[in-house]
Amino acid sequence: MGKNPEIKEMELSSIQERKSYFQTLLNNTEDLVIHTLNWNQRQVNLIYLATLTDQDTILDKLIFPLKRINEGEFLDVIPLGQLQITCLIEQAVEALLNGGCVVDCEGETDFYIFHASSSFGRSITEPINEKVFGDSHEGFIERLTTNLHLIRRKVVNKDLMIRYLMVGMETNTRLAMVYIESLANPEIVTELEKRITSIRIDYIASLGFVEQLIEDAPFSPFPQILSTERVDRVAANLMEGRIAVLAEGSAKAIILPINFFAFYQSPDDYNARWINGSFFRLLRVSSFFIAITLPAGYISVVSFHFETIPNELVLLMQSAVLEIPFPPIIEALLMEITIEMLREAGLRLHTAVGQTIGIVGGLVIGDAIVKAGLVSNIMIIVVASTALASFVVPSHEFRETVRFLRFPMMLLAATFGFLGITFGFTCILIHLCKLEGFGTPYFYPLSPFKWRDLKDSLVRLPIWKMNRRPADSLPQKKLRELFSRGWVKHERRKR
Numbered sequence: 501m502g503k504n505p506e507i508k509e510m511e512l513s514s515i516q517e518r519k520s521y522f523q524t525l526l527n528n529t530e531d532l533v534i535h536t537l538n539w540n541q542r543q544v545n546l547i548y549l550a551t552l553t554d555q556d557t558i559l560d561k562l563i564f565p566l567k568r569i570n571e572g573e574f575l576d577v578i579p580l581g582q583l584q585i586t587c588l589i590e591q592a593v594e595a596l597l598n599g600g601c602v603v604d605c606e607g608e609t610d611f612y613i614f615h616a617s618s619s620f621g622r623s624i625t626e627p628i629n630e631k632v633f634g635d636s637h638e639g640f641i642e643r644l645t646t647n648l649h650l651i652r653r654k655v656v657n658k659d660l661m662i663r664y665l666m667v668g669m670e671t672n673t674r675l676a677m678v679y680i681e682s683l684a685n686p687e688i689v690t691e692l693e694k695r696i697t698s699i700r701i702d703y704i705a706s707l708g709f710v711e712q713l714i715e716d717a718p719f720s721p722f723p724q725i726l727s728t729e730r731v732d733r734v735a736a737n738l739m740e741g742r743i744a745v746l747a748e749g750s751a752k753a754i755i756l757p758i759n760f761f762a763f764y765q766s767p768d769d770y771n772a773r774w775i776n777g778s779f780f781r782l783l784r785v786s787s788f789f790i791a792i793t794l795p796a797g798y799i800s801v802v803s804f805h806f807e808t809i810p811n812e813l814v815l816l817m818q819s820a821v822l823e824i825p826f827p828p829i830i831e832a833l834l835m836e837i838t839i840e841m842l843r844e845a846g847l848r849l850h851t852a853v854g855q856t857i858g859i860v861g862g863l864v865i866g867d868a869i870v871k872a873g874l875v876s877n878i879m880i881i882v883v884a885s886t887a888l889a890s891f892v893v894p895s896h897e898f899r900e901t902v903r904f905l906r907f908p909m910m911l912l913a914a915t916f917g918f919l920g921i922t923f924g925f926t927c928i929l930i931h932l933c934k935l936e937g938f939g940t941p942y943f944y945p946l947s948p949f950k951w952r953d954l955k956d957s958l959v960r961l962p963i964w965k966m967n968r969r970p971a972d973s974l975p976q977k978k979l980r981e982l983f984s985r986g987w988v989k990h991e992r993r994k995r
Contacts, residue, residue, distance in 0.1 A: 548601040557616040584613040627729035644748040654735040670702040683741040685974040723897040724937040726755040741975025757940040761957040763898040778959035791889035796913035804917030820876040829914035835883040944972040
């Protein structure tokens with residue numbers, strides 16, 4: 501890295517000028533501390549930001565040793581293993597902003613950087629949004645080094661690679677790309693790094709910013725990158741040849757490339773027996789169709805296709821909707837918007853108050869609106885069933901997609917009946933088949949159809965059957981290292 505003339509001139513200036521230069525670069529911020537002491541007949545400045553560093557560590561590791569030993573070489577007093585040496589003031593300032601302490605000795609052109617960042621942060625707990633019944637209960641927190649430690653401890657592999665990237669021209673947020681070099685496709689790794697480094701933005705508030713800036717189809721309602729707070733879920737995807745991205749200050753990781761069915765997978769599927777896991781997987785996938793078509797189907801039946809109702813239910817439904825003053829689409833929109841407002845209110849309020857609002861508000865409003873004759877009893881059942889189906893989705897981002905899609909489906913059903921629902925589903929299916937993320941098909945293994953990889957999509961077959969990694973992640977090693985006594989016996993029987 502070449503030195504520009506300004507930095508070279510600063511290297512040759514006096515310690516007082518360098519002190520003034522640090523103050524100017526940091527705009528004389530009041531949390532900038534410059535502690536001056538005399539050591540070995542030389543002046544030494546300890547420069548750090550009090551809001552980012554642990555001052556007790558600086559006292560114990562720097563100030564007290566320098567006062568006790570007032571002779572010799574500086575590196576003999578402070579071991580080299582605790583220091584980083586640089587001759588560039590820009591790197592020294594960057595170290596200050598990351599919680600380091602810069603040691604500037606009179607008569608030397610190098611800066612010694614001592615890492616003494618404060619360690620404030622919450623403890624490792626189970627993620628609130630992704631609870632499971634078995635296996636690990638560790639979740640990410642807001643410290644990047646802690647999150648990477650958790651991944652390293654979970655994936656004990658010499659090929660596990662961590663690459664740091666800086667994003668945000670004003671904030672310099674540090675990201676980490678994590679992947680297994682022997683498994684991840686190098687072209688996808690290169691493409692991801694290229695997209696992240698090409699981001700030009702002042703501020704990255706969360707990984708959601710990065711996700712929206714690197715995805716292939718920003719106008720698609722479907723999320724193309726999986727977001728998770730679970731360490732075990734990241735580890736499992738790394739072993740399939742995928743890449744994880746984490747950021748400082750974010751308690752989650754994003755995983756790519758990913759497909760549609762990954763949003764319906766849960767760690768519980770693999771902890772349970774394969775038959776039970778397959779049943780619950782199918783239940784979740786079925787909830788996708790229920791959540792976006794149930795209100796639309798009710799509107800179609802009541803508005804256009806009353807003849808499809810069994811004779812035993814005709815009088816019951818007729819009596820339920822006869823006195824309602826609004827058409828079915830207004831009735832459905834009224835209830836769906838009310839449910840969405842209750843859900844948002846429950847999320848934004850305090851936990852105890854939010855639960856009360858959700859339960860009491862739903863009961864009171866539902867009972868009152870039926871008694872007032874504005875909404876039928878059947879519509880209450882339809883809306884409640886739709887809300888339950890949307891809650892089944894394990895992924896928060898995909899849950900929001902399901903909540904959104906039912907509104908255009910309701911409008912199509914109110915306009916064209918069953919034909920509108922068919923048209924809406926056809927558009928969704930075409931979009932899913934065309935969608936790609938980092939060069940991999942989103943609706944794999946249904947489009948393109950691969951019978952072999954259906955074993956961990958719609959259903960979850962036994963572990964000993966999953967001896968191949970999913971092809972959508974384009975892994976370098978397609979076969980897994982899988983061996984068990986039961987699997988060998990089963991294969992012998994087949995022969």
